[in-house]
Amino acid sequence: MWIAKIKGFDKDNIYGAKAIKNKISIHYYPISHYFENNKYFFIAVGIVEGSEKNVQAFFKDLKRDNNPSKNNRWVVNLETEGNFFVCITAHQKSIELSRYVHLFYNPKFIHIDPAIINVNGEEEWNVASSQRRDIEKLIDIGEKKYHLKLLGLKETKMKNIGILTLLPMLTEKQKKAYLLAVENDYYDYPRKIELKKLSRLMKISLSTYQAHLRKAERQLLPFIARKYF
Secondary structure, eight states: OOEEEEEEEEETHHHHHHHHHHHHHEEEEEEEEEETTTEEEEEEEEEEOOOHHHHHHHHHHHHHHOOOOSSEEEEEEEEEEEEEEEEEEEEHHHHHHHHHGGGGGTOOOEEEEEEOTTTTTEEHHHHHHHHHHHHHHHHHHHHHHHEEEEEEEOOOOOOOOOOOGEEEEEOOHHHHHHHHHHHHTSSSOOOOOHHHHHHHTTTHHHHHHHHHHHHHHHHHHHHHHHHOO
């Protein structure tokens, strides 16, 4: 397989602009696309990372972007559960022909792990194909349309693939406790904050906060070990 690691920025990306605005990051899979009534439709599933307040603000912002007459790309349907979402967006045919978004949904590509949209709107992709020319076509269009940068391209055997549903299922309180620790640099060395202060930020007792965090870590750490080691 030919595997490419690419990075880019699309100022018109419906997700990227809102990631910047709402200070969140997104891990998502471009599932599929189809053409109907002179429009292109794109289906993606993803997980949003950020504070609960920012995640909900992102979803509200996304739902408002549903007017085809005002936007080049708009939301047709959005379903959410916690920080997980399934979203269908659309392009008019004329817009799609100039943007080539469907190339990123090429069924010949294997998305090795979820694409990432960072809080600065930059996107990162790891894609594989049995044919180098398919990757090269994607890169060529991406450089012209999305300020894409090729970070690496090599022919190698695939060793693993990341799927969103393989992520551990955390309760909302476990998720909140863990994200609060990450956002406040608890895992830095030396630590920038203590558990006692984190529990106050979450407005729960120290023992309760510790329980939520430990349960989250107990599920996440084995997952990380299996994925990366």
